[in-house]
Amino acid sequence: MHTVIHIALGTAYSLGLKEGSSLVPPGTAHLLNSGKCRYDCAYCTRARTSQSHEDYLCRVPWPAFEEEGVFGALGKNEEKFSRVCIQVVNSKNHLQVVSDYVERITDITSLPISVEIRTSRLVDVERFLTLGAEYVGLPLDVASPRLFPDFRGGTLGDNLSFLFDAINEFKGCVGTHLITGLGETEKEMTELLTGIVRNDIPVGLFAFTPCRGTRMEKSPPPSISQYRRIQIAKYLISEGREEDVTYDDYGKISSFGLEDSELHRIPPDIFETQGCEGCNRPYYNERPAGRPYNYPRPLTDEEFQTELRETLE
Numbered sequence: 001m002h003t004v005i006h007i008a009l010g011t012a013y014s015l016g017l018k019e020g021s022s023l024v025p026p027g028t029a030h031l032l033n034s035g036k037c038r039y040d041c042a043y044c045t046r047a048r049t050s051q052s053h054e055d056y057l058c059r060v061p062w063p064a065f066e067e068e069g070v071f072g073a074l075g076k077n078e079e080k081f082s083r084v085c086i087q088v089v090n091s092k093n094h095l096q097v098v099s100d101y102v103e104r105i106t107d108i109t110s111l112p113i114s115v116e117i118r119t120s121r122l123v124d125v126e127r128f129l130t131l132g133a134e135y136v137g138l139p140l141d142v143a144s145p146r147l148f149p150d151f152r153g154g155t156l157g158d159n160l161s162f163l164f165d166a167i168n169e170f171k172g173c174v175g176t177h178l179i180t181g182l183g184e185t186e187k188e189m190t191e192l193l194t195g196i197v198r199n200d201i202p203v204g205l206f207a208f209t210p211c212r213g214t215r216m217e218k219s220p221p222p223s224i225s226q227y228r229r230i231q232i233a234k235y236l237i238s239e240g241r242e243e244d245v246t247y248d249d250y251g252k253i254s255s256f257g258l259e260d261s262e263l264h265r266i267p268p269d270i271f272e273t274q275g276c277e278g279c280n281r282p283y284y285n286e287r288p289a290g291r292p293y294n295y296p297r298p299l300t301d302e303e304f305q306t307e308l309r310e311t312l313e
């Protein structure tokens with residue numbers, strides 16, 4: 001019998017299950033099932049061979065609570081959130097466990113539900129949508145076909161092809177996300193983003209965060225500049241201007257092909273967290289101090305100018 005569920009620390013504060021508060025409150029309640037995953041993604045704290053503590057996912061603590069207490073508090077604090085997101089670890093009985101979560105949440109709130117799951121079966125996507133989820137995220141994570149087999153298992157081509165199958169079957173209800181800084185070149189990331197964005201597939205960006213106990217614990221995170229270049233490239237793709245982006249011999253973006261005045265007219269919100277509507281994921285990849293990879297709130301004009309200046313230097 002599964003009775004324990006993990007929730008992100010900011011969610012625990014908002015639900016009143018932990019003393020404290022977030023600098024920026026989360027717009028989404030984040031839940032996570034327990035157990036080790038049957039997959040072995042090189043960067044993941046819940047991976048099969050990871051030595052990380054179960055209470056961590058990425059750099060954020062996800063303490064465990066009794067399910068009853070979490071769902072009870074969620075029902076009473078619905079107005080604090082605009083969405084519930086369930087991160088699925090492919091542990092024992094995960095399909096039943098997460099199906100139960102979706103049913104319970106739809107019983108006690110009217111909040112839209114997102115389910116983020118690694119699967120290669122359309123029937124699993126259909127299952128969660130039928131139970132009441134609004135959106136199913138099928139993470140690709142790794143943008144490099146060179147690195148995908150080792151870092152995630154399987155091939156990028158097969159996983160991309162499944163994503164397209166799911167989009168064709170459940171248009172508007174499926175998307176993905178990618179992790180910047182796993183060792184892919186900026187060209188590899190931009191080329192993959194082009195195929196995804198040009199096909200209107202929602203895609204969220206994360207920054208790689210080395211976590212203790214994982215296979216990649218000693219690998220460096222990406223620079224903020226690298227992350228900004230990918231955010232700008234993603235915007236240009238959405239505007240149909242990916243042909244303007246050029247690269248050096250190492251696959252690093254060398255130019256966006258834009259006049260300075262055009263760069264200063266790009267919308268500041270491209271540096272904000274992107275993903276499901278209402279999701280700001282505060283401090284998921286970064287410490288609260290300093291420049292975040294993803295801003296969990298609108299940027300001030302000064303912040304935006306600083307970001308552009310430091311990225312383009």
Ligand code: SF4
Binds near residue numbers: 039045047048
């Ligand atoms: S499938 Fe998801 S939960 Fe499982 S190891 Fe990979 S990233 Fe972690």
